[in-house]
Amino acid sequence: MKSLLATLALTTALTVPGLASARPVTLTTTMANYGGPGAYLALYVTDSSGAYVGSLWMAGGKSRYYEHLRDWYRATGGDTAHINGITGASVGSGRTLEISLDLSDALFDAGYTLHIDAAAEDMRDSPNEVAVPLTKAGAGTPVPGRRYIASFTYAM
Amino acid sequence: MIRALHRWPGLQALALVGLLSLSGAALSVFPAAERLSAPQAASDLTVGTLAERIQGAYPGVEQIRRAPSGRITAYWFDQGTPGAAVIDPATGQGVASADPNATERWLTDLHRSLFLGDGGRIAMAGGALAMLMLTLSGAALVARRQGGWRYWFARSRGALAGRVHVEIARMAVFGLALSSATALWMTASTFGLVPDGGAMPAFPSEVSGQTGVALSKLEGLDTLPVSSLRDLSFPYAGDETDVFTLTTDRGTGYLDQGTGQMLAWADLGGWERVSETIYMLHTGQGAATLGLVLGLLALSVPVLGATGSIVWLAARRSRPRLRGNVPASRAETIVLVGSEGGSTWGFAATLHAALTEAGQSVHVGPMSGFAPARYAQARRIILLAATYGDGAAPSSAKGFLDRLASAGPAGSVPLAVLGFGDRSFPDYCAFAGDVAEAAARQGWDILLPLDTVDRQSPQDFARWGRALGAAMGIELHLSHHPVQPATQALTLVSRRDYGAEVQAPTAILRFALPRASLWQRLTGTGFVRFRAGDLIGILPEGSPVARFYSLASARRDGFVEIVVKKHPGGLCSGQLTALEPGDSVPAFLRRNPGFRAGRGRTPLILIGAGTGIGPLAGIVRGNARRRPVHLFFGMRHPDSDFLYHDDLPDWQADGRLARLHTAVSRTTRPRYVQDALRSEAGQVAELIRNGARVMVCGGRDMAAGVAEALGDILAPAGLSPAMLKAEGRYVEDVY
Numbered sequence: 001m002k003s004l005l006a007t008l009a010l011t012t013a014l015t016v017p018g019l020a021s022a023r024p025v026t027l028t029t030t031m032a033n034y035g036g037p038g039a040y041l042a043l044y045v046t047d048s049s050g051a052y053v054g055s056l057w058m059a060g061g062k063s064r065y066y067e068h069l070r071d072w073y074r075a076t077g078g079d080t081a082h083i084n085g086i087t088g089a090s091v092g093s094g095r096t097l098e099i100s101l102d103l104s105d106a107l108f109d110a111g112y113t114l115h116i117d118a119a120a121e122d123m124r125d126s127p128n129e130v131a132v133p134l135t136k137a138g139a140g141t142p143v144p145g146r147r148y149i150a151s152f153t154y155a156m
Numbered sequence: 157m158i159r160a161l162h163r164w165p166g167l168q169a170l171a172l173v174g175l176l177s178l179s180g181a182a183l184s185v186f187p188a189a190e191r192l193s194a195p196q197a198a199s200d201l202t203v204g205t206l207a208e209r210i211q212g213a214y215p216g217v218e219q220i221r222r223a224p225s226g227r228i229t230a231y232w233f234d235q236g237t238p239g240a241a242v243i244d245p246a247t248g249q250g251v252a253s254a255d256p257n258a259t260e261r262w263l264t265d266l267h268r269s270l271f272l273g274d275g276g277r278i279a280m281a282g283g284a285l286a287m288l289m290l291t292l293s294g295a296a297l298v299a300r301r302q303g304g305w306r307y308w309f310a311r312s313r314g315a316l317a318g319r320v321h322v323e324i325a326r327m328a329v330f331g332l333a334l335s336s337a338t339a340l341w342m343t344a345s346t347f348g349l350v351p352d353g354g355a356m357p358a359f360p361s362e363v364s365g366q367t368g369v370a371l372s373k374l375e376g377l378d379t380l381p382v383s384s385l386r387d388l389s390f391p392y393a394g395d396e397t398d399v400f401t402l403t404t405d406r407g408t409g410y411l412d413q414g415t416g417q418m419l420a421w422a423d424l425g426g427w428e429r430v431s432e433t434i435y436m437l438h439t440g441q442g443a444a445t446l447g448l449v450l451g452l453l454a455l456s457v458p459v460l461g462a463t464g465s466i467v468w469l470a471a472r473r474s475r476p477r478l479r480g481n482v483p484a485s486r487a488e489t490i491v492l493v494g495s496e497g498g499s500t501w502g503f504a505a506t507l508h509a510a511l512t513e514a515g516q517s518v519h520v521g522p523m524s525g526f527a528p529a530r531y532a533q534a535r536r537i538i539l540l541a542a543t544y545g546d547g548a549a550p551s552s553a554k555g556f557l558d559r560l561a562s563a564g565p566a567g568s569v570p571l572a573v574l575g576f577g578d579r580s581f582p583d584y585c586a587f588a589g590d591v592a593e594a595a596a597r598q599g600w601d602i603l604l605p606l607d608t609v610d611r612q613s614p615q616d617f618a619r620w621g622r623a624l625g626a627a628m629g630i631e632l633h634l635s636h637h638p639v640q641p642a643t644q645a646l647t648l649v650s651r652r653d654y655g656a657e658v659q660a661p662t663a664i665l666r667f668a669l670p671r672a673s674l675w676q677r678l679t680g681t682g683f684v685r686f687r688a689g690d691l692i693g694i695l696p697e698g699s700p701v702a703r704f705y706s707l708a709s710a711r712r713d714g715f716v717e718i719v720v721k722k723h724p725g726g727l728c729s730g731q732l733t734a735l736e737p738g739d740s741v742p743a744f745l746r747r748n749p750g751f752r753a754g755r756g757r758t759p760l761i762l763i764g765a766g767t768g769i770g771p772l773a774g775i776v777r778g779n780a781r782r783r784p785v786h787l788f789f790g791m792r793h794p795d796s797d798f799l800y801h802d803d804l805p806d807w808q809a810d811g812r813l814a815r816l817h818t819a820v821s822r823t824t825r826p827r828y829v830q831d832a833l834r835s836e837a838g839q840v841a842e843l844i845r846n847g848a849r850v851m852v853c854g855g856r857d858m859a860a861g862v863a864e865a866l867g868d869i870l871a872p873a874g875l876s877p878a879m880l881k882a883e884g885r886y887v888e889d890v891y
Binding site for chain 1: 218219221231233236238240255256258261265273274345346347348352356358359389392395397401
């Protein structure tokens with residue numbers, strides 16, 4: 001199990017399609033009406049010591065703005081190899097972003113935390129907008145964000 | 157070519173460019189308003205002190221930003237709730253909401269992307285590119301119109317719409333070029349095409365692990381002036397591995413939250429500096445006054461669009477419409493027109509319509525655009541060539557003979573030349589003859605032998621059409637109804653008669669200036685704008701062909717004046733010289749750009765005989781700037797046909813005319829105007845050596861005599877009339 005996680009961290013791919021030990025998870029992020037342009041969001045996972053493990057999704061296509069997702073940027077050095085193939089459009093005020101992934105079972109109830117960094121043009125950066133421990137029990141429970149995100153839910 | 161580069165982006169992107177400029181102008185107000193409303197920091201205030209003040213007021217402060225306007229915004233967390241405010245740096249207290257302005261936001265989105273995301277950004281960048289092309293091509297056109305770059309700010313001339321267009325454009329072009337070029341850079345930067353990405357230092361691998369350093373102990377902040385601050389981000393509460401992140405106008409660094417030490421630093425890169433400067437120049441953020449100026453200049457775009465459209469429409473109306481003109485590369489029959497006043501275009505339109513009806517694909521264009529390499533499908537080329545002056549190329553055929561010569565050996569496409577002219581002139585269809593000869597010399601196949609149309613005769617044209625049809629193997633009926641230019645009635649105000657005693661009855665006819673419509677005023681058509689030396693066409697009763705007379709007055713004189721000599725049996729001159737005050741004739745204006753005094757203060761040598769004094773007298777009358785003018789005037793007898801002899805002494809007295817030399821031919825010792833020139837040879841040569849310009853108006857024989865005399869006079873100085881002509885310093889209006 002540990003070796004699998006190590007591999008995941010190395011490849012930065014936390015999704016494991018087709019493996020028996022994976023389960024489909026839906027991540028739903030509903031934005032607040034913050035009244036600005038489309039927000040950039042970085043969804044990523046840290047382990048129990050707070051160390052970056054890997055990225056789940058990047059909402060926002062222009063890498064020149066990634067530095068405003070401060071924690072994610074600091075952890076990855078802004079290297080877009082971390083988000084190859086898991087990048088989508090920025091999310092507008094009041095909109096909902098829904099992502100379905102196959103996540104490794106090993107990520108749940110093992111001290112991992114899912115973080116979302118958010119930023120919007122000409123508005124404050126909001127690193128760690130959401131920080132929610134990944135537990136099977138916590139699935140389906142909405143969590144509010146600090147400024148841009150009205151609620152975040154992961155459901156299995 | 158440049159005109160096409162100006163016209164097409166102008167017409168195609170008019171709406172887009174208009175939207176860009178109006179939204180840009182509206183946006184330019186915001187940086188200035190922000191600059192005025194933001195409480196500014198004292199010049200000796202340091203970032204350390206400011207941060208302490210803000211932390212005193214908002215203990216949960218997370219981020220402090222300073223905008224280029226000097227506005228300072230703080231963001232904080234208070235019991236789990238985020239807050240933000242514009243800060244008064246003197247107290248650290250919030251004074252205004254930090255929420256972004258919704259109107260500015262909306263305008264910005266419209267301005268850069270039409271609310272359409274990346275696709276909209278690309279469309280707007282296309283608009284900016286069109287604007288840049290318009291400014292560059294427009295600048296070249298202004299320079300050409302003004303007669304050179306150094307006349308950029310000289311008085312502009314021409315029709316109202318064109319004049320307004322030029323006068324606004326030559327001011328606005330600098331701002332518009334700056335705005336559009338910087339816009340393109342910013343788009344390239346947004347799409348990552350410019351290597352100006354943020355240079356963040358590597359995150360320090362080790363921090364002290366302590367927290368709670370006093371803000372005044374942060375390294376460098378006690379001396380860093382607030383004006384250098386961009387952003388100060390506080391470490392995340394409760395995370396001892398986090399750091400302070402400081403961004404200034406020089407770079408970005410990390411500061412330890414326990415010791416206050418600078419842990420890492422990265423300078424701003426060269427590309428980033430360039431991009432920041434460009435951002436400032438485009439948005440006015442950090443340069444509010446420049447922004448306002450650029451916004452004001454952007455407001456000129458809708459006006460330029462409107463006046464430019466009028467200029468384009470007026471030019472379009474002046475030529476006959478060709479329905480279904482096939483592109484040159486696809487047409488089987490290429491019809492090229494060499495026309496001075498436009499009447500030959502009418503014949504081309506008739507030919508185009510008849511051939512198209514007979515199922516042919518036809519392209520009609522100017523002879524000056526001759527490009528045989530482009531005529532991929534052509535099976536025949538037809539040249540309709542008028543003649544200008546004594547055998548010169550008319551304006552739409554300028555450069556044709558050079559193009560023909562440089563086109564190399566003839567292809568297999570046969571060629572026909574049809575000349576248009578007036579048999580009463582000695583050089584009847586001379587240019588058409590030159591063209592036919594040059595084509596034959598180059599080895600072009602002849603489709604039809606050179607033929608001519610005399611005085612726009614529909615019969616001549618129909619006869620040539622039958623021959624063309626026979627050569628093409630089709631029935632071709634050319635029924636041409638000359639399109640007469642729109643005429644206006646000119647009413648005679650006064651007449652002065654001369655010359656009856658010397659068998660040369662001549663009249664100076666002065667007509668009232670006709671009223672101009674708004675469209676004429678805008679487009680400069682009709683008698684809205686004319687100068688001495690321009691022509692008026694008069695349609696005599698009983699003939700559809702206009703006769704042309706040189707104008708002896710300018711628009712600002714407030715009347716239309718011509719000098720007419722009655723020719724025995726002359727249809728038009730007979731009718732004109734029979735006019736009494738109150739009578740009117742239908743007339744239209746034709747410009748004569750080849751016969752102008754030109755700008756500058758160099759002396760003018762005006763030479764004319766008989767009615768040829770008309771335009772010269774007009775030039776003298778209009779010489780308000782007292783340019784030195786030397787007039788040589790030939791007449792038959794001073795008691796009979798001394799035209800303008802009442803006016804000339806007055807003009808001489810008030811300095812409009814420097815010297816008057818007359819030559820009288822009906823005396824015991826006849827003298828012609830060329831004799832007067834020869835007797836003043838020394839002075840004439842001196843004037844010409846010093847840059848004087850020569851203008852000759854009158855009969856053909858006189859002009860030839862003058863050229864010969866001047867040739868003799870100038871030969872010792874190594875000059876000749878031909879050299880002066882090539883420099884544009886010797887112009888003739890000969891009839």
